[in-house]
Amino acid sequence: MSNNSKVRVRFAPSPTGPLHIGGVRTALYNYLFARQRGGEFIFRIEDTDSTRFVPGAEAYIIESFRWLGITFDEGVGIGGSHGPYRQSERRDIYVRYVGQLLDAGRAYYAFDTPEELAARREHEANFQYDASTRMSMRNSLTLGLDEARRLIADGTPYVVRFLIEPGEDVHVSDLIRGDVCINSSVLDDKVLWKSADGLPTYHLANIVDDHLMEVTHVIRGEEWLPSSPLHVLLYRAFGWADTMPQFAHLPLLLKPDGKGKLSKRDGDRLGFPVFPLEWHDPTSGEVSSGYRERGYMPEAVVNFLALLGWNPGDDQEVLSMSDLIAKFDLTKCSKNGARFDYVKGFWFNREYLMRRSNEALAPDFVKVLAAAGIETTAARAATVVGLMRDKVITYDTKDGPRKRNISFVSDLWPLCRFFFVAPATFDRDDKFVRKNWTEATAAEMRLLRDKLATLTDFTSDAIKAAIDPWVAEQGLKPWNAWRVCLVGEGQGPDMYALAAFLGQEETLRRMDFAIAQLG
RNA sequence: GGCGCUUUCGUCUAGCGGCUAGGACACAUGCCUCUCACGCAUGGAACACGGGUUCGAUUCCCGUAGGCGCUACCA
Numbered sequence: 273m274s275n276n277s278k279v280r281v282r283f284a285p286s287p288t289g290p291l292h293i294g295g296v297r298t299a300l301y302n303y304l305f306a307r308q309r310g311g312e313f314i315f316r317i318e319d320t321d322s323t324r325f326v327p328g329a330e331a332y333i334i335e336s337f338r339w340l341g342i343t344f345d346e347g348v349g350i351g352g353s354h355g356p357y358r359q360s361e362r363r364d365i366y367v368r369y370v371g372q373l374l375d376a377g378r379a380y381y382a383f384d385t386p387e388e389l390a391a392r393r394e395h396e397a398n399f400q401y402d403a404s405t406r407m408s409m410r411n412s413l414t415l416g417l418d419e420a421r422r423l424i425a426d427g428t429p430y431v432v433r434f435l436i437e438p439g440e441d442v443h444v445s446d447l448i449r450g451d452v453c454i455n456s457s458v459l460d461d462k463v464l465w466k467s468a469d470g471l472p473t474y475h476l477a478n479i480v481d482d483h484l485m486e487v488t489h490v491i492r493g494e495e496w497l498p499s500s501p502l503h504v505l506l507y508r509a510f511g512w513a514d515t516m517p518q519f520a521h522l523p524l525l526l527k528p529d530g531k532g533k534l535s536k537r538d539g540d541r542l543g544f545p546v547f548p549l550e551w552h553d554p555t556s557g558e559v560s561s562g563y564r565e566r567g568y569m570p571e572a573v574v575n576f577l578a579l580l581g582w583n584p585g586d587d588q589e590v591l592s593m594s595d596l597i598a599k600f601d602l603t604k605c606s607k608n609g610a611r612f613d614y615v616k617g618f619w620f621n622r623e624y625l626m627r628r629s630n631e632a633l634a635p636d637f638v639k640v641l642a643a644a645g646i647e648t649t650a651a652r653a654a655t656v657v658g659l660m661r662d663k664v665i666t667y668d669t670k671d672g673p674r675k676r677n678i679s680f681v682s683d684l685w686p687l688c689r690f691f692f693v694a695p696a697t698f699d700r701d702d703k704f705v706r707k708n709w710t711e712a713t714a715a716e717m718r719l720l721r722d723k724l725a726t727l728t729d730f731t732s733d734a735i736k737a738a739i740d741p742w743v744a745e746q747g748l749k750p751w752n753a754w755r756v757c758l759v760g761e762g763q764g765p766d767m768y769a770l771a772a773f774l775g776q777e778e779t780l781r782r783m784d785f786a787i788a789q790l791g
Numbered sequence: 792g793g794c795g796c797u798u799u800c801g802u803c804u805a806g807c808g809g810c811u812a813g814g815a816c817a818c819a820u821g822c823c824u825c826u827c828a829c830g831c832a833u834g835g836a837a838c839a840c841g842g843g844u845u846c847g848a849u850u851c852c853c854g855u856a857g858g859c860g861c862u863a864c865c866a
Contacts (some may be wrong), residue, residue, distance in 0.1 A: 284827065284866095285866090286866050288865080288866075303815070318858080318866065319866095320865090320866080321865055321866065323865085324865065324866080343797090354826090360828080382864095386863090386864065389863090389864090397792075398792075400793095400837085400862085431864055446796095448799095449796070452795070452796075453793065453795090454794070455794085458793070458794050458862090459794095459863085463863080463864050465864080466864040466865095467864060469864085470866050471864095472864050473863090473864070473865085473866085474865075475866095478866090494796070494797095494859080494860060494861095495859095495860055495866090496860095496861090496866090497795065497860075497861080498795055498796085498860070498861040498862075499861075499862095501795095521796085523796090523859090524859065524860070525860090526859075528802085531813070531858080531859090533859075537797080539797075546829090557807055579803070579804085579815090581801070581803090582804095582828075583803080583804060583805075583814095583815095585804095585805065585806095586805085586814090587805085587813080587814045587815075588814095589803095589814085589816090606797095606803090606804075607796070607797060607798095608796085608797045608798065608858085609796095609797080609804090609858080609859055610803065610804090611802060611803075611818070611858085612802095613802050613803060613817090615802080615816065615817065616803065616815080616816045617816095618815085618816090618855080619815085619817090620816095626829095687827090704826070704827090724832055740855090749825070750825085751825035752825060752826060754793070754825085755825075755826055755827095756826095759826085759827095761826090761827090762826045762827060763826060763827040763828085764826070764827070765826095765827095765828095766825080766826095767825070767826090
C-alpha cells in the first residue's frame with residue numbers, strides 16, 4: 273500500500289452504449305472521494321471488446337459528466353502523463369505484460385476452441401477450466417511449449433489463461449465490506465488474452481492499467497466483488513502486491529419494484545430515465561430518454577444519486593456538490609442494494625427548482641412555452657415563474673381529486689396557460705364560477721372595470737393602492753369574480769399581480785368578454 | 792447447482808449492548824388564505840425467523856429463510 277502517495281482513482285466505462293445511471297453513481301463516488309482527499313480522478317475507456325463498440329458512446333459519456341459537473345484530471349479528452357487512456361491504444365503494453373506472466377509460468381497458451389468448450393460445458397454440469405481439468409485440455413501445459421509456439425507460428429488461434437493454484441484462501445480487503453475470503457479452488461483459469469480480437473480481457477487490462485496509472489483506490493460496483501480475488505492474484509503474479517490498490521465495492525441499484533437490478537426497461541415501464549442524457553441508438557434508431565431532456569437539474573440528479581447507498585449520518589438531505597465532497601465517507605456506504613426510488617428524485621428536483629431564481633429558470637421556461645406555441649421574452653417568463661412559484665395543481669382522478677407537486681419547469685405550463693391565453697369560454701357549472709358569479713356580479717365587474725380603466729400606473733402595487741381602498745369604500749369583495757374574468761377558474765396568483773402582468777388593455781378586454789359571456 | 796455479498800417503517804436510511812428505535816420520500820388530517828397553493832403542525836408505518844453470548848440484544852456469534860451478484864475469448 274502506498275500510504276504516502278496521492279490518492280488516484282478512476283472511472284473506466286466501456287463505450288458500449290449510453291452510461292447507465294448506476295455507472296453515474298459509481299463515477300460520482302469516485303469523484304467525491306478524489307476531491308475530498310485532494311487526489312486525482314482519471315477517465316479511462318475500456319474498449320477491449322471490439323465487438324461491442326458503439327460509435328458515439330464515448331462522446332456521450334463525456335458530455336454526461338460535463339452536464340453533471342463531474343470533472344476529471346486525466347484521461348481521454350483531457351490528457352495526462354499516464355496515457356494513452358484508451359485501452360485499445362495500449363495493446364503493446366499488454367503484450368509486454370502478458371509475456372511477463374507467460375515467461376514466469378503464471379499463464380499458459382490454450383488452443384481449445386469456443387465450440388469445444390461449449391460442448392464440454394454442455395456435457396459436464398460443473399465444468400470449469402481449472403487445476404482439475406487443465407491437464408486434459410489442449411494447451412501449452414499438455415502439448416509442451418515448443419509445440420504451442422509452433423501452432424501459434426502456424427496461425428492457430430489461441431488464448432492465454434491465468435494459471436491458478438488451487439487450495440488457497442484469497443483475502444480481499446474491502447473498505448465497505450471488510451475482509452472477503454474466497455478459496456482459489458473455485459476460481460477458473462481466466463482468459464487473459466482473447467484470440468477473437470487479439471486484445472486482453474478486462475481482468476488483465478484493468479490490473480495493468482491500474483498499476484501503471486498508479487491508482488490507489490478501486491471504487492466500483494458490487495458485480496466485481498466475485499472476481500476481485502482473481503485481481504488480487506494477478507497483482508501478486510506481477511509482483512505488485514505491495515502497491516495493490518484498496519478496493520471498495522458499491523451496492524447495486526435495484527428496480528423500484530419487483531426483483532432484480534435496475535434496467536432500462538424499468539424506466540420505460542414506470543416513466544423515468546435511466547440515462548443521464550437522451551440517447552439515440554445508432555443502429556436501431558431507438559430513443560431513450562435522459563434526465564437532462566426530462567427537465568431534471570444536474571444538482572438534483574447528483575444529490576439524489578449520492579444518497580442512494582450513502583448518507584452523511586445527519587438529517588440533512590439537500591446537499592450541494594461541495595457539501596457532498598466535504599461529508600462523503602466511503603466506509604459509511606451501505607452494503608445492501610438500494611431500490612431506485614424515482615419518486616424521491618422528483619422531490620429532489622423540486623427542492624432545487626425552488627432554490628433557483630426566476631431569472632435562472634426563465635430560459636428553460638421559454639423553451640417549454642415555445643413548444644406549446646407561446647412566444648415570450650425571458651423577462652416575462654421569469655415574472656410568470658415568480659408568480660407560479662411553489663404552485664400545486666389539483667386534478668381529478670378516478671379516486672377523486674389529487675394534488676400534485678410541481679417538480680419540473682414543464683409542469684408549470686398546464687397551470688399557467690391563462691397568463692398567455694385568455695379564457696375562450698366559461699363553464700357555468702364549474703363550482704368556483706357558480707359560487708362567485710351571481711346576478712349582481714356583472715354590474716360589480718363593470719364598476720371594477722371602469723375603475724381600472726382610470727388608472728395610469730398599472731403596476732401591481734399601484735393597482736392595489738388604488739383598488740384596495742376603493743373596494744372597502746364600495747363594500748365589495750370582487751376578487752373571485754375578477755379571477756373568473758381573467759383566469760376562467762379558481763386558480764392562479766394574486767389578482768393584482770396577474771392584472772399587472774396582463775397589462776391594462778388585456779385586463780379590460782378579458783373583463784368585457786367575461787361580462788358579455790356570463791351576463 | 793456452486794461461490795460470494797446482504798437483511799431496521801411501502802422506499803432511502805440513522806443506530807455502532809441499555810433509546811418512547813430518529814429523519815426524509817410517499818400517504819392521511821388540521822391550521823393559514825381574495826382562489827388554487829406554498830408553508831407549518833400532527834398521524835399511521837419497521838428491527839426476517841430460530842438459537843446462542845450477556846444482567847441486558849435492533850446492535851456481537853452461529854444457523855435457517857429471503858434478496859442481490861458472479862459463475863463468457865462482456866465489461
